[in-house]
Amino acid sequence: MKRIFTIILTIFAIIANNNLNAQNQNFENVLNGGTADANLYLKEFMNPVAYSIGNGLANGWYNTAKPHKTLGFDLSFNVNLATIPDVAKSFEFLESDYSTLQIDGPATSASLPTFAGGETTTELLINGTTQTIVAPSGIEEQLGDYPGPLAIPTPTIQLGIGIIKNTDLIIRYTPEITAGDFSFQSFGFGVKHDFKQWIPGMKLLPFDLSALAGYNNISTTYQIDETAGQFAEFNASATTVQAIISKKLLFFTPYAGVGVNIVRSNFALNGTYVVEENGETIELTDPLGFDFDGSGGPRFTVGFRLKFLWALALNVDYTIQKYNTLSVGFGINVR
Template sequence: MKRIILFGIVGVFSLGLSAQSDFSDVFAAGVEDAERFSNDYFGPMSEAAIYSMANGWYNSADSKPLGGFEISLVGNITGFKNKEDKKAFLFDEANYTNLQLVGGNDARTDTQLVSSALGDIEGVRVFVEDPNGVLDPQEFTLPSGLASEGLNFVPSAFLQASVGLVKGLEVKARFLPSINFDDDVEFGLFGAGLQYDFTKILPGDKILPVALSAVIGYTNLNASYDFTDQGLLPGENQRIETTFNTWTFAAVASTKLPIINFYGGLGYITGNSETDILGTYSAGVGPFQETVTDPFSLRREVSGVTANMGTKLKLGFFRLNVDYNIAEFNTLTAGINFGLR
């Protein structure tokens, strides 16, 4: 359970290293090969996490009046079950200096599909050969991914508050307080957004059956994971520090009925992740082993058009909403809300 929490909230690279012990073997090929493999292996998981955190900014186009507010617990589940292109990547020996594939049945091959951190391909063997031929080749298995453990989604969750200001304008904030797990994992999330309801400036807006709004939202997640005591790799002060930033822009429409309403939006999401592998590590094989400090950083950028449809049930102060967002990674969002007006 802890690994799932680490994955969903703390940061995708934390889970990758803690759950996939085979990953540490990649450092035997040297820093350059480890960095290249890490980019391909972890990249799709970063993309899914960015899409997950960017959702959940609205549940209606009808902005709140002055002093109206809503406090929500929002959860997102971003699926990748059918994303075969994100669950695997082509391993090509030509792109690596030392890492080579082990051929099956005495056959040699220089390319093969291997699992990303989302995937389920198992049993791919590789080896690192001593360039001077003194030592026997070091052979090991490449790590598989989340799908091999029965997980086909990336979750995220946070608290969110919305307050109505001047006519048609609503401000939003989302946050997850800084939390520390077992003195080795720490993370926190914050975000801010604006919603403007254009129908509020129209004559007779109170009798219009629909509302039209524009929404903009920014989300930031910072996390760190100290895995020195895990003993995955020889070295000291080993930790991961990762930052996710996402922007959401959307045009939203909704009905304005007393109890049950429907809403939908067309938008654009852009975001990036930057992960620093910090500390000292032993990389390489035998006498060619070297100790490196802060070996590399990984960066991923994504952007794309999104569209969603949802419904909201309002029973006095208590509200429920659920919607489905279609994008590069599809996301199911649900919210429990308490509000006034």
């Protein structure tokens, strides 16, 4: 499973690295306009990445509403793909929001690509007319004929174990994995509890009904220049609270869930960077740092689990939320 994680993360690192290398000079030039404007611009640019990862983290917690018997367990590997909608491939650049960046020309606003967007030829002026740059382009053109919508994969390995009173304790953990200049680690925990048992008369109904609360956190680092102490950090967490219903039909179990997500994430560019500002060479230390918010909200999930060879299980589900998410999981399930 660790090899699968490494392959997935390496693919994403290569994609991101290609894009960042192609736009590295443009990002450095955006910094020339000052850290306040750079933080605002790059927050808009990176929003789809943060939202996709954050929404993906909130998924894959369950494949049935029925908790394990005491000491029953399941060990599963899941990949969650929170698709980036077309509306998130661009953002509206308004000159009035910036103090040193403006559009080269009479226009005072423009639609510019985010990380998930395409190419742009729009030029920006930095500090009036001291410097002109082409706004950073997105990754869409580099992907070419990429099949399907763009999504950032969020893989998880989790262990669920039955404890007492029809309750599961769920643990997610991924030790630090390094792929080139990119590193990743993750931790999370959750609780699933059958609340139907506490409602008089509901025990006789032919379905399972549970409540779930889960928290997941990831930390990623991208090493830019180790000798100069330059690196980027991205951290994200997702808390989800859901009600789940399922019905076992021999080896096939359909399930559905409804609830809410709380997603938080942040990005930081650390180290010392030399830039030109107002014709002078200056050093900036830890120039970028901003939080992403607003990507949580209500969610609805529908899916199924298929058991075979006694203990093996495959599950697939789709969640309608801020960034709609497809989840696919495979694991061992012992009641």
